[in-house]
Amino acid sequence: MKESEKRTEKKLGWFRETYKKIAESRKKIEVPDGLWTRCTNCSEIIYNKNLEENLRVCPKCGYHFHLRARKRIEITLDANSFVEHDFELSSDNPLDFPGYEEKISASKEITGLNEAAVTGEGKIGGRYIFLGITDFEFIGGSMGSVVGERITCLVEKALKEKVPLVLISGSGGGARMQEGVFSLMQMAKTSAAIAEFKRSGGLYVSLLTHPTMGGVMASFASRGDIILAEPGALLGFAGPRVIKQTIKQHIPQSFQRSESLLSHGMIDLVVNRKEMRPTLIKILNLLLPE
Amino acid sequence: MTEQYEFVLDFEKPIIELEHKIKELKGVTEREGMNLDKEIRSLELRLRKLQKETFLNLSPWRRVQLARHPDRPKTLTLANLIFDEFLLLHGDRFYADDGAMVAGLARLGKEPVIFIGNQKGKSIKENLYRNFGMAHPEGYRKAKRLMSLAEKFSRPIITFVDTPGAYPGIEAEERGQAEAIAANLEKMSWLKVPIIVVIIGEGGSGGALGIGIGNSILMLENAIFSVITPEGCAAILWKNQEKVEEAAKALKLTARNLLELKLIDGIIPEPRGGAHRDVEQTARNIKRVLLKELSRLKKLSPQSLARQRFKKYREMGSFKRG
Ligand SMILES: [Zn+2]
Numbered sequence: 277m278k279e280s281e282k283r284t285e286k287k288l289g290w291f292r293e294t295y296k297k298i299a300e301s302r303k304k305i306e307v308p309d310g311l312w313t314r315c316t317n318c319s320e321i322i323y324n325k326n327l328e329e330n331l332r333v334c335p336k337c338g339y340h341f342h343l344r345a346r347k348r349i350e351i352t353l354d355a356n357s358f359v360e361h362d363f364e365l366s367s368d369n370p371l372d373f374p375g376y377e378e379k380i381s382a383s384k385e386i387t388g389l390n391e392a393a394v395t396g397e398g399k400i401g402g403r404y405i406f407l408g409i410t411d412f413e414f415i416g417g418s419m420g421s422v423v424g425e426r427i428t429c430l431v432e433k434a435l436k437e438k439v440p441l442v443l444i445s446g447s448g449g450g451a452r453m454q455e456g457v458f459s460l461m462q463m464a465k466t467s468a469a470i471a472e473f474k475r476s477g478g479l480y481v482s483l484l485t486h487p488t489m490g491g492v493m494a495s496f497a498s499r500g501d502i503i504l505a506e507p508g509a510l511l512g513f514a515g516p517r518v519i520k521q522t523i524k525q526h527i528p529q530s531f532q533r534s535e536s537l538l539s540h541g542m543i544d545l546v547v548n549r550k551e552m553r554p555t556l557i558k559i560l561n562l563l564l565p566e
Numbered sequence: 567m568t569e570q571y572e573f574v575l576d577f578e579k580p581i582i583e584l585e586h587k588i589k590e591l592k593g594v595t596e597r598e599g600m601n602l603d604k605e606i607r608s609l610e611l612r613l614r615k616l617q618k619e620t621f622l623n624l625s626p627w628r629r630v631q632l633a634r635h636p637d638r639p640k641t642l643t644l645a646n647l648i649f650d651e652f653l654l655l656h657g658d659r660f661y662a663d664d665g666a667m668v669a670g671l672a673r674l675g676k677e678p679v680i681f682i683g684n685q686k687g688k689s690i691k692e693n694l695y696r697n698f699g700m701a702h703p704e705g706y707r708k709a710k711r712l713m714s715l716a717e718k719f720s721r722p723i724i725t726f727v728d729t730p731g732a733y734p735g736i737e738a739e740e741r742g743q744a745e746a747i748a749a750n751l752e753k754m755s756w757l758k759v760p761i762i763v764v765i766i767g768e769g770g771s772g773g774a775l776g777i778g779i780g781n782s783i784l785m786l787e788n789a790i791f792s793v794i795t796p797e798g799c800a801a802i803l804w805k806n807q808e809k810v811e812e813a814a815k816a817l818k819l820t821a822r823n824l825l826e827l828k829l830i831d832g833i834i835p836e837p838r839g840g841a842h843r844d845v846e847q848t849a850r851n852i853k854r855v856l857l858k859e860l861s862r863l864k865k866l867s868p869q870s871l872a873r874q875r876f877k878k879y880r881e882m883g884s885f886k887r888g
Contacts, residue, residue, distance in 0.1 A: 370827065370884035371818045375803070421883035428880070451772065451793050453802065456818050457829045460793050461882040463772060464779050467748060468755030468876050475756070491793075493744040494732075494772045495751055513743040513772070514734030522734050532739055540740050 416449025424462025450490015647849035667705030683726035703746035732773030758868035
C-alpha cells in the first residue's frame with residue numbers, strides 16, 4: 277500500500293467510526309418508540325406526553341403535527357357534545373379498482389376510522405354547530421363517494437336546522453383516484469350543497485389543515501364564508517411535485533403554505549391550534565345572533 | 567381529396583398505409599388506363615376488415631391516444647363549423663385573458679347561446695399561447711363571467727371540454743387555481759339556464775370539471791374523462807410508466823364505461839377512425855345532438871333546470887349502508 281493510500285484509508289477509517297457512532301446515538305434516541313418524537317421541522321426531541329398536552333404542536337418551533345380526527349373533535353367541541361352522523365355509510369368498489377378494498381382495510385386499521393371523513397353535530401362555546409373533518413391518514417384524506425355523501429348530508433342537515441357549519445379539511449389526496457369520475461362528481465355534489473347552504477343564509481367556516489389539495493381544495497374547502505388555516509399547512513390545487521415536473525424549476529419552501537396564501541389574499545387568517553377553538557367561538561359570536 | 571396526416575398512431579399505421587396503396591392503384595388506373603379494379607376491390611375489402619377489427623373494440627389506452635391525437639379537431643375548429651354565428655369575447659376583468667380558455671356569444675341554429683371551451687393549440691407555436699389547453703385561474707374566471715352573462719340574458723350555455731387539466735404552475739396557484747375552479751362548481755350548480763357539456767377530447771380531472779357541470783353531459787365516442795391521467799395513476803399505483811394501459815383500463819375513463827356507470831348522459835359517435843379522420847362529419851354529429859338536447863331542455867322552466875341539475879349530481883356516488 278502506498279503512503280497516500282494509507283493516509284486515505286486512515287481517514288476513511290476515522291470517518292466510518294464517527295459515522296457508526298452518530299448512527300448509534302441516533303438509534304439510541306429513536307429506540308424508545310412511543311415515548312419520544314423528533315420534530316419534523318426543528319429536529320427537537322419531544323417527550324410524547326408533552327407533545328400531546330401541547331395539542332401536538334412542537335413546543336420549540338411551533339410545528340403543527342398531524343392531528344387525528346377524533347382528537348380534533350375533542351379539542352374543538354365542548355366536552356362530550358359530539359354526536360356522529362352517517363357512520364353506517366361505507367365504500368364499495370364501483371370501478372373494481374385493483375387493491376382498493378385492501379387499501380381501505382389497511383386505512384381502517386391505522387386510523388380507527390371507517391372512512392376519511394367524520395361528520396356530526398356538537399356544541400362549541402355552548403352553541404350548536406355541524407362539524408365535518410377529513411383525516412389525511414385515511415387514504416390521504418381523499419374524497420370518494422362516502423366522503424362526498426357524508427359532507428353533503430351534513431350540509432343539508434345544517435341547512436334544514438339552520439345551524440352553522442364548520443368543515444376541517446386535511447386532504448392531500450384530493451379526489452380519490454380509486455373511484456375515478458365518481459370522486460370527481462363528489463366535488464360537484466358538495467359544492468352544490470354548500471352553494472345552497474350559503475344562499476339560504478347559513479354560515480360556513482372552512483378550516484384548512486396540512487395538507488389540503490386537489491379536488492377537496494377545489495371544491496368545498498375553498499368556499500367558506502370565512503377560511504382559516506393552521507400554520508405551515510400545504511394548501512393548493514396541484515401538488516408541489518407535479519408543479520416541479522411541469523415547470524422544471526426549484527420551488528421555494530414557503531410556496532403553497534398557509535402564510536403564503538394569506539399574503540396572496542386567499543384565506544382570512546392563520547391561527548395556531550391552541551387559538552383555534554376560541555377563534556371559532558369568536559367568529560360565531562360576532563356573526564350570529566346570541 | 568388528398569389528405570396529409572401529420573401524426574400517425576401505431577395502430578393507425580396499417581390502415582393509413584393500405585389507404586395510400588388504394589389511392590396509388592386508383593391513380594395508376596386513371597393515368598395509365600390500366601384496369602386494376604379487382605386488386606382495388608380486394609384491397610378495399612381488406613381495409614374495411616382492418617378498420618373494423620381496429621376500431622370496433624378499441625382498448626381504453628388507444629382511446630386515450632385518440633383523445634390526445636395532435637390532429638384531433640380542437641374546440642374552436644368544431645365551434646366554427648357548428649355555430650351559425652360566433653363572437654369570441656375576452657378577459658376575466660381581474661388579471662388577464664387566458665388563451666387556454668375561449669368563450670363567447672354564439673348561435674346554434676336559431677338559438678342564441680353562450681359558448682365556453684378549453685382550447686388546445688394545433689402547433690407548438692400556438693400551444694405557447696394556448697398553454698396546451700391548461701387554463702390558469704383567469705381562464706376559469708373568464709368562464710364564470712360568461713356564465714353570469716348567460717344567466718342575466720337567459721341564454722343556454724354550451725361548453726366543450728378538452729384539457730389535460732388545470733395548469734399546475736406557481737402563478738396559477740398564487741392566483742387561486744383551486745378557488746377559481748371551486749367558484750365555478752358553485753356557480754354552475756345553481757344556474758337557471760340549460761347547460762350542455764360536450765367532452766370532445768380530454769376531460770382532465772378538476773380542470774375539466776371547472777366548466778363541466780351540466781344538465782346534460784355528452785362525450786364524443788373516443789373522448790376520455792378521468793380523475794387522473796393514466797400516466798399519473800400508473801406512477802402512483804405500480805411505480806411503473808409501462809403500466810399505463812392497465813391504468814387506463816382501471817380508471818374506467820372511456821365514454822362507454824362512464825355511460826354504463828351513469829356518470830354521463832350520452833355518447834356522440836365519431837367517424838370511423840376517429841374525429842380527426844373527418845372533422846366536418848364530427849361537427850355535424852355534435853350539432854345534431856346539441857340541437858336535440860337544447861330543444862328538450864328549453865321546455866323546462868328556469869327553476870326546474872336548476873333542480874334537475876342539482877338532483878342529478880346529488881344522486882352521484884357509489885356506497886353501501888352498513
Ligand atoms: Zn419543532
